[in-house]
Amino acid sequence: MTAPAPAPSHTGSRTTRLLGIAVVVGVIALVLLGFFAAPEDDEQQDAVRMIFVHVPSALFTYIAFVTTAIGSVMWLLRRSVWWDTVAGAAAEIGVLFCGLTLFTGSVWGRPTWNTYWDWGDVRLVTTLILLLMMIGYLSVRSLGGDERATATRAAVIGVLAAVILPIVNRSVEWWENNTLHQKSSLTDGNLEDMTLFTIVVGLVVWGLFFAWSLIHRFRITWLERELRVSDLDLALRERRAEGHTEDGDS
Amino acid sequence: MTHLGYLLVGWGVSLGVGVAYATSLILRGRRLSARVPADRRRWMTTDDA
Numbered sequence: 001m002t003a004p005a006p007a008p009s010h011t012g013s014r015t016t017r018l019l020g021i022a023v024v025v026g027v028i029a030l031v032l033l034g035f036f037a038a039p040e041d042d043e044q045q046d047a048v049r050m051i052f053v054h055v056p057s058a059l060f061t062y063i064a065f066v067t068t069a070i071g072s073v074m075w076l077l078r079r080s081v082w083w084d085t086v087a088g089a090a091a092e093i094g095v096l097f098c099g100l101t102l103f104t105g106s107v108w109g110r111p112t113w114n115t116y117w118d119w120g121d122v123r124l125v126t127t128l129i130l131l132l133m134m135i136g137y138l139s140v141r142s143l144g145g146d147e148r149a150t151a152t153r154a155a156v157i158g159v160l161a162a163v164i165l166p167i168v169n170r171s172v173e174w175w176e177n178n179t180l181h182q183k184s185s186l187t188d189g190n191l192e193d194m195t196l197f198t199i200v201v202g203l204v205v206w207g208l209f210f211a212w213s214l215i216h217r218f219r220i221t222w223l224e225r226e227l228r229v230s231d232l233d234l235a236l237r238e239r240r241a242e243g244h245t246e247d248g249d250s
Numbered sequence: 251m252t253h254l255g256y257l258l259v260g261w262g263v264s265l266g267v268g269v270a271y272a273t274s275l276i277l278r279g280r281r282l283s284a285r286v287p288a289d290r291r292r293w294m295t296t297d298d299a
Contacts, residue, residue, distance in 0.1 A: 011279030020272075027265065034261075040252070047253040053264040096271055100264050107260040111253045209268060216275040223282040226290040 011219035019212040026205035033198040050108035052198050056206035057101040062165055064094030064210065065134065065158075069165075072158030075151055081225075084151045087158055089217035091137050093210060098131045105181075113180045122171040123181040130168055133161045147225075 034052040041048035071087025074080045105124070106116045118124060137157040143150055167174075172181050191199070251257075 009280065009283045010276070011283065012276070031261070035251075035257075045252040047256060049257055050260045053261055057264065096267065100267060103263060104260045107256050107263075111256055209272075213271065213275060216279055220275065220278050220282060223279070223286050226286050227282065230287055230290055 011216045011223070013215075016212055016215050019208050019215075023205060023208045023212060026201065026208060030198070030201050030205050033194075033201055038195045038198045039192050044112050047108060047111045048195070050104055051195070052202045054101065054104040054108055055199055056202040057097045057104060059203060060206045060210050061094055061097040061101050061130075062169065064090045064097055065130070065161055065165060067214075068094060068134075068137070068158045069162030072155035072162075075155045076159070079148070084155070085218055085221045085225075086214070087155065088138075088141050088221055089214050091134055091141075091158065092217055093213045095131065095134050095138060097206075097210075098127065098134065102127055102131065109180070115180075118180055121179050121181065122175040123168070123179050126164065126168040126171050130161060130164050133157065133164065137161065 030052060034049050038049065038052070040046045067090035068087045071083040071085075071090065074083035075087065102124070105127075109118075110116050137154055140154045140157060141150060172179050
C-alpha cells in the first residue's frame with residue numbers, strides 16, 4: 001500500500017506544464033513566422049503583421065465570453081458551482097483578451113486608418129461596450145457578501161453580455177458604412193497562404209494559452225472558496241471550544 | 251521593415267501582458283496553496299504533483 005501523494009503547493013499539474021511548454025514554443029514560432037516568413041501586404045506593407053496578434057485576441061475574446069455565458073446559464077439552471085467557477089475564470093481571461101484586441105487594433109489603426117480611435121466606428125464602440133460590461137461582471141463577482149446571490153447577479157450580466165457578441169461580430173457587415181474596420185480577414189479569401197498559416201499558428205497559441213490560464217484561474221477560485229470554508233470551520237470549532245470551556249467553568 | 255515601431259508596441263504589449271498575467275496566476279496559486287489546508291487541496295491532487 002502506497003502513501004497518498006502530498007497535496008500540491010501550487011495550481012500546476014502535468015497538463016498545465018505541457019500546455020505551458022507548448023505556449024512558449026508556439027510564441028517563438030509565431031514571432032519567427034510573423035516577422036520573417038509571412039509576406040508584407042501590398043497596401044498595408046508590414047503593418048499587416050499586427051493581424052497575427054489582433055485576430056487571435058479577438059477570436060478568443062468571443063470564445064472566453066461564450067464560455068462565461070455557458071457557465072452563467074448552468075449556474076442559473078442548476079446552481080453548479082463548478083460552472084460558476086468556469087464562468088468567472090473565463091471572464092477574467094476574456095477581459096484580458098478584449099483589452100488586447102482593442103489595444104492592438106488601435107495601434108494597427110494608426111498606420112492604416114490614420115487614427116487610433118473613431119467614436120463613430122460601430123466595431124470599435126461595440127467592442128468597448130462589451131469590455132465594460134465584462135469589467136462590470138468581474139466587479140460584481142468581487143463584491144463579496146452572499147456567494148449565491150453574487151453568482152446569480154454576475155450570471156445575469158454574463159448572459160446579457162453574450163447577447164452583444166453577435167452584434168460586435170456582425171457589426172462590420174450590418175453597418176458597413178459606419179466602420180473603418182475591414183470585414184473578416186479569415187473568410188474573405190484574399191490572404192496569402194503563409195499569412196493564413198501564421199494566423200492559424202497564432203490561433204493555436206492563443207488557444208493553448210487560454211486553456212492554460214483557464215485551468216490555473218479555475219483552481220485559484222476554487223482555492224479561494226476552500227480557504228473561506230476552512231476559515232469558517234476554524235471559527236466554528238473555536239466557538240464550540242469556547243462554549244465547552246464556559247460549560248466547564250459554570 | 252515598415253511600421254516597425256507600431257509592430258513592436260502591439261506585439262510587445264500583447265506578449266508582455268500575457269507573461270505578466272501568467273506570472274500573476276502562478277504566484278496567486280502558490281500563495282493560496284500555502285494557506286489552504288492540505289486536505290482541502292486534494293481536489294487537484296495528481297500523481298505528478
